[in-house]
Amino acid sequence: MSPHSIHRPHGPAHRRSIALFGGTFDPIHSGHIAVAQAAQKRFHLDAIYFVPSSRPPHKTKRALTPFLHRYAMVALACADHTGFHISTAEAPPEGAATHVFYSVDTVRRFHREHPDDHLFFILGADQFLEIPTWKNYEALLDSCDFIIASRPGFRLDALRLVIPPERLGRTPSSDPNKIVLRKSVIHLLTTVASHISSTEIRHRLERKQTIHGLVPARVEEYILEQALYR
Numbered sequence: 001m002s003p004h005s006i007h008r009p010h011g012p013a014h015r016r017s018i019a020l021f022g023g024t025f026d027p028i029h030s031g032h033i034a035v036a037q038a039a040q041k042r043f044h045l046d047a048i049y050f051v052p053s054s055r056p057p058h059k060t061k062r063a064l065t066p067f068l069h070r071y072a073m074v075a076l077a078c079a080d081h082t083g084f085h086i087s088t089a090e091a092p093p094e095g096a097a098t099h100v101f102y103s104v105d106t107v108r109r110f111h112r113e114h115p116d117d118h119l120f121f122i123l124g125a126d127q128f129l130e131i132p133t134w135k136n137y138e139a140l141l142d143s144c145d146f147i148i149a150s151r152p153g154f155r156l157d158a159l160r161l162v163i164p165p166e167r168l169g170r171t172p173s174s175d176p177n178k179i180v181l182r183k184s185v186i187h188l189l190t191t192v193a194s195h196i197s198s199t200e201i202r203h204r205l206e207r208k209q210t211i212h213g214l215v216p217a218r219v220e221e222y223i224l225e226q227a228l229y230r
Contacts, residue, residue: 016046019120019147020110022090022103025052026065027223028077029201029215031194035149038192039122040083043147048122049087050074051106055098057135065228067092076218104140111143119144125154125188132162141167142183149189156188205229 021036028050036048052070064070071086078084089109090101103121110119121144123131128148131137141163148159159179160168169180177188201211206229211220223229 016114016117017044017120018047018049018110018114018117019043019045019122020049020051020087020106020144021122022051022053022106024056024064024198025050025070025074026198027070027201027215027219027228028074029196029198029219030213031196033077033081033216034192034194035122035124035189036084037081039120039147039149039189042189042191043120043187045083045120046117047083047085049085049089049110050078051087051089053090053101054092055100057100057102064098067098069226069228073219073222076222077216079218080216102135104134104136104143107140107143120147120187121145122147122149124148125150125159128159128186129162138164138167141181145184146186147189148186149192152193154188159186159188202229 019036019039021032023032025032032050036050039045040048052067052074054067055064071088071091075086078086089106090099092099107119107121121140123146125148128146131140134140156177156179163179163181163186167181169182171180173180173185177190179186196214201214204211204214205223211223215223
């Protein structure tokens with residue numbers, strides 16, 4: 001049984017709404033949690049699966065903190081939030097330091113393991129703008145709905161520019177925060193905005209500055225105990 005398939009509710013089957021939230025989480029920070037909470041509330045999500053990546057194909061230059069540390073930090077960050085779970089879907093195979101995973105394959109895996117559930121994929125707006133560079137991105141656009149966390153002043157029209165015209169639905173949505181595609185829907189999440197970044201947190205730690213409040217308290221304790229990012 002996979003670690004992210006053990007939370008199915010007992011009793012009569014019903015269609016849950018679940019979301020995948022992937023990333024390097026190096027480290028996971030309060031902005032990630034705020035986005036997840038806003039998405040959970042807005043879309044009535046039954047579960048959000050945080051998926052720490054072994055090695056994202058689009059981040060190849062900087063050495064990542066070992067997967068086990070990033071996994072531990074995400075697990076600690078999820079511990080205090082009902083419906084937040086951690087997934088090993090992109091954990092490196094045994095004996096491998098890192099392994100490249102592709103989002104389209106991870107989404108397909110969740111569909112196989114949760115065939116009756118409504119699946120969302122949570123992304124930042126800047127990440128979505130790079131989606132044409134992702135493996136089989138058109139198939140990914142067809143495979144699930146998207147929740148896009150926007151920054152202040154971000155316009156939905158910017159997302160349309162990276163969507164192939166043939167993927168757009170025939171009837172445009174009247175909702176100013178929604179794009180209807182041929183097989184899926186893109187939702188713009190405008191109820192949360194965070195200026196926190198993992199890069200800034202790492203830089204602050206390198207300079208021996210405080211990160212209090214920028215990451216969940218348990219994550220801060222773990223980082224300091226393990227002397228990470230020094």
